[in-house]
Amino acid sequence: MTTTPEGVSLGMPQLPAPxxxxxxxARLERDAAExxxxxxxxxxxxxxxxxxxxxxxxxxxxxxxxxCAEVLGLTTAEVTAVATFYTMYRRKPSGDYQVGVCxxxxxxxxxGDAIFESLQEHLGVGNGETTDDGKVxxxxxxxxxxxxxxxxxxxxxxxxxxxxxxxxxxxxxxxREGVQVEPTRGAPLCTFKETARILAGFPDQRExxxxxxxxxxxxxxxxxxxxxxxxxxxxxxxxxxxxxxxEPQDRAPRDATPHxxxxxxxxxxxxxxxxxSASDPAHPAxxxxxxxx
Amino acid sequence: MTLAPEVRGTSPEKLLAxxxxxxxxxxxxxxxxxxxxxDGYQGLHKALAMSPDEVIAYVKESGLRGRGGAGFPTxxxxxxxxxxxxxxxxxxxxxxxxxxxxxxxxPLLFANPHSLIEGIVIACYAIRSSHAFIYLRGxxxxxxxxxxxxxxxxxxxxxxxxxxxxxxxxxxxxxxAGAGAYICGEETALLDSLEGRRGQPRLRPPFPAVAxxxxxxTVVNNVESIASVPAILNNGKEWFRSMGSEKSPGFTLYxxxxxxxxxxxxxxxxxxxxxxxxxxxxxxxxxHRLKFWTPGGSSTPMFTDEHLDVPLDYEGVGAAGSMLGTxxxxxxxxxxxxxxxxxxxxEFYAHExxxxxxxxxxxxxxxxxxxxxxxxxxxxxxxxxxxxxxxxNINGKSFCALGDGAASxxxxxxxxxxxxxxxxxxxRGCPFDPARSTAWxxxxxxxxxxx
Numbered sequence: 001m002t003t004t005p006e007g008v009s010l011g012m013p014q015l016p017a018p019x020x021x022x023x024x025x026a027r028l029e030r031d032a033a034e035x036x037x038x039x040x041x042x043x044x045x046x047x048x049x050x051x052x053x054x055x056x057x058x059x060x061x062x063x064x065x066x067x068c069a070e071v072l073g074l075t076t077a078e079v080t081a082v083a084t085f086y087t088m089y090r091r092k093p094s095g096d097y098q099v100g101v102c103x104x105x106x107x108x109x110x111x112g113d114a115i116f117e118s119l120q121e122h123l124g125v126g127n128g129e130t131t132d133d134g135k136v137x138x139x140x141x142x143x144x145x146x147x148x149x150x151x152x153x154x155x156x157x158x159x160x161x162x163x164x165x166x167x168x169x170x171x172x173x174x175x176r177e178g179v180q181v182e183p184t185r186g187a188p189l190c191t192f193k194e195t196a197r198i199l200a201g202f203p204d205q206r207e208x209x210x211x212x213x214x215x216x217x218x219x220x221x222x223x224x225x226x227x228x229x230x231x232x233x234x235x236x237x238x239x240x241x242x243x244x245x246x247e248p249q250d251r252a253p254r255d256a257t258p259h260x261x262x263x264x265x266x267x268x269x270x271x272x273x274x275x276x277s278a279s280d281p282a283h284p285a286x287x288x289x290x291x292x293x
Numbered sequence: 294m295t296l297a298p299e300v301r302g303t304s305p306e307k308l309l310a311x312x313x314x315x316x317x318x319x320x321x322x323x324x325x326x327x328x329x330x331x332d333g334y335q336g337l338h339k340a341l342a343m344s345p346d347e348v349i350a351y352v353k354e355s356g357l358r359g360r361g362g363a364g365f366p367t368x369x370x371x372x373x374x375x376x377x378x379x380x381x382x383x384x385x386x387x388x389x390x391x392x393x394x395x396x397x398x399x400p401l402l403f404a405n406p407h408s409l410i411e412g413i414v415i416a417c418y419a420i421r422s423s424h425a426f427i428y429l430r431g432x433x434x435x436x437x438x439x440x441x442x443x444x445x446x447x448x449x450x451x452x453x454x455x456x457x458x459x460x461x462x463x464x465x466x467x468x469x470a471g472a473g474a475y476i477c478g479e480e481t482a483l484l485d486s487l488e489g490r491r492g493q494p495r496l497r498p499p500f501p502a503v504a505x506x507x508x509x510x511t512v513v514n515n516v517e518s519i520a521s522v523p524a525i526l527n528n529g530k531e532w533f534r535s536m537g538s539e540k541s542p543g544f545t546l547y548x549x550x551x552x553x554x555x556x557x558x559x560x561x562x563x564x565x566x567x568x569x570x571x572x573x574x575x576x577x578x579x580x581h582r583l584k585f586w587t588p589g590g591s592s593t594p595m596f597t598d599e600h601l602d603v604p605l606d607y608e609g610v611g612a613a614g615s616m617l618g619t620x621x622x623x624x625x626x627x628x629x630x631x632x633x634x635x636x637x638x639x640e641f642y643a644h645e646x647x648x649x650x651x652x653x654x655x656x657x658x659x660x661x662x663x664x665x666x667x668x669x670x671x672x673x674x675x676x677x678x679x680x681x682x683x684x685x686n687i688n689g690k691s692f693c694a695l696g697d698g699a700a701s702x703x704x705x706x707x708x709x710x711x712x713x714x715x716x717x718x719x720x721r722g723c724p725f726d727p728a729r730s731t732a733w734x735x736x737x738x739x740x741x742x743x744x
Contacts, residue, residue, distance in 0.1 A: 051470065111732050223311065224314050226559075227306055
């Protein structure tokens, strides 16, 4: 067919994707039958099947989408429409370890932006790009329901809580050097492909994977420990002058807990930026001086 | 607004009420054995001794309201399922926890998945369903592992499968992992996604109770709502009603995050205030003070330090101009630029808008353009009215609440912090140093002072 001067092909549609080799296809068909059997309607199996084909090749290929279409009696267009809607399906070859830095507001403010920036520099890759050794794909991710552990980094969708710039750099270095890395919440890391198989609904068979990292993360337990009287609320000392004048007038006397100046005490209800603690006349010292007190 | 001193001074032991989180500190808290040691599956035994309609009435009378954001009475949702219609009924648990700031269902499922499974069996018995689904967001593999294991244990122990505990109840439970789309937390988009389609919201009516999954009557409930049911059955509705208020009874998980001394999960009766939670947990991080916060995730209008004494229940937060939402208390201190925060949230909504409805798809795009300009010091004063105007044209004008959620931070931040927006415009840039907001900002400072 014709080609425009710019080199854009106008005519021939893309040829159908090649099929999987026979042995691979037979294995995937057995798995797919198991997935389809979980649902009253076979089409419900599409999302897990896309995870399944991703576990085969590390990303969702045209071959994988053709496989899903054939198993479920859909067109490849219908499958493609779904595969491109969801962000967890990768559309190009990527690394063994997907490192996702949360840059939604809370994590970003708490340091996620700084972590993401430094990892881009450290690894020499941009968002969605993979290191030359094929180990690490870096991307920024949205809120991953771990805000009480901010800033959060996910590797193959396991939690690495309370990260810093240095800890995140160390993490990616370890991943590239093949050091076994353990998340703060989750099981010792497996590869992206192995993770995708769990997402397809095939339980992780590794010994100890379910119990790894304990029952709950420390932040999850804070309220419980306070309620049981195991944690003392007085752990946090007042940062600056901390004098009694700083306490609310109507504060119960028994509560000697050192206490942040509650914002309601300040005439800062509109909180314009000039009204920060550093320039607050009630706190002339500002946070810088806190060590000396 | 000010509470009596005796209430404010009450100790955490009295203010908190760990129920779902009561044994998360035990070894293997997620296992069936430990769950059983803590009255696990006792609520199910009690439910099976009642008729299904009695169970629905009991949950209704307990006053339990949805914990996923909207606060709809759970028992009423169950009651809407038409009975004797000859169609299959389904229960779909919404475990697609993705609302920015929200982090309660994920730790709950990680540490105590059986509370959800027991609640599912009770709910399915009540609504006469023989197939339930847990739609878990895909990005939380550690939780998926524990759900797989808990479901396996429950089948092996006879809490799932055929003729459960000899009651004649048959129930299949399928754990379904999503694939990364915030919109699938919206119940009708979730149903489309579970049917193997792009997650796009459906026009209602018909509501899922009439035409939900596979066009059959379907209950869609949040994880925490369903997980709260076993304790209600086991301890009694009066016990449940002894906590919280008349219209917002019971206990719930509050998630404290951001610039606070001790971020984490705090399970308490509904109606606790942020001031009480901060007082008991050490307040804001040392040397800083609260500037703005969300009561229930980024889609709920933000509050300021004026709202520290708002009772965190459905009515209290509503009366103060926001929504209880998911009780995701994201706290930001005075180092945080509100324009930066709102811009980032808006980028999120633009990214996650499914594209079905024009006001949301186009509106969120243009909000981002304007906000990025303002944050970079390239905005004009007229942009502030334009922001309000665009948000107004999204709000209430799309199929689902994603657009409304996108409008919330715009409206509320302009209401409380318009001067800060203006300062970005007149000062031709952001007056804040993002380095001061990081979790390690003050540690660095300490290090310098000590050096």
